[in-house]
Amino acid sequence: MNSIPFVSVVICTFGERDIFKSINAVLSSDYKNFELIVVNDGSKVKLKPKGFKVVNQKHKGLTASRNVGIKHSKGEIIAFVDDDAVVEKNWIKEMVSSFSSSEIGAVGGKTIEYFDKPEENILWTCNKYGLIKVNPKEIRKEDFIVLHGCNMAFSKKALEEINFFDESFNYYYDEIDISVRLAKKGFKIKVNEKAVVHHYIKNNLRFGNKFEFGKFKYYFSLKNFNSFFFFPLLVLHDLPLALNDAKDSLLSFFRGKISFFRMFRDVFFVFAGRVSGTGKAFIELMS
Secondary structure: OOOOOOEEEEEEEOOOOOHHHHHHHHHOOOOOOEEEEEEEEOOOOOOOOOOOEEEEEOOOOHHHHHHHHHHOOOOOEEEEOOOOEEEOOOHHHHHHHOOOOOOEEEEEEEEEEEOOOEEEEOOEEEOOOOOEEEOOOOOOOOOEEEOEOOEEEEEHHHHHHOOOOOOOOOOOOHHHHHHHHHHHOOOEEEEEEEEEEEEOOOOOOOOOOHHHHHHHHHHHHHHHOOOOOHHHHHHHHHHHHHHHHHHHHHHHHHOOOOOHHHHHHHHHHHHHHHHHHHHHHHHHHHO
């Protein structure tokens, strides 16, 4: 890799109003050897390509859009930031500095999430049951370091070796899946706390989608740890979480926060999503 590698920064959007803040933050970077590619995934946002490239397409979903961004990229390093996130000026420079050897397949940074109050996410880990830990005190040998989707960069060579993002995922677990596949291929994932992204999360359709979350969690686990004997262990580890999700919906109903129909739908989706993901994974495994 060159001492000052060319970087492709990709932002995918489906209509977030803060996309212009995201774009301007990247363009204000103190690292100059880069291009910015915005993949407009079927949104009505009018983007005039001034200092960046725009790829317009019909709606395909976030993961497919990331692959489109990779396809149009020229960089040795490809970095991703979400359309509701703002990078700090030194973000690209810090990402690049972390690709210190050919063993490094990907780099993540520190993400400050803005909910009711700011929360710092520095390190995520995931085990084979799809259980994610945020900022764990210790990393177990069997755990994988995984990336935040709004703050991640890859060597293009590593992406090519694992055949890019799996478009079977929509928006949940896609970055977890690619992290595990990189690790299995022998690449290392590095975390640089100085590569900071401010993520201004808003309520939208993808958050709280219990069906999609359960579906992709089971599909991820069964796909990457493909043993039929693994399924009972997955259910055993996941059942308390599924029941807790169902309980939250029931409590919301009894407290008058949601309707009976909404409660019934949410509880149904908790389990239906997991069944759907299991079926999808088993069909692929058997074929």
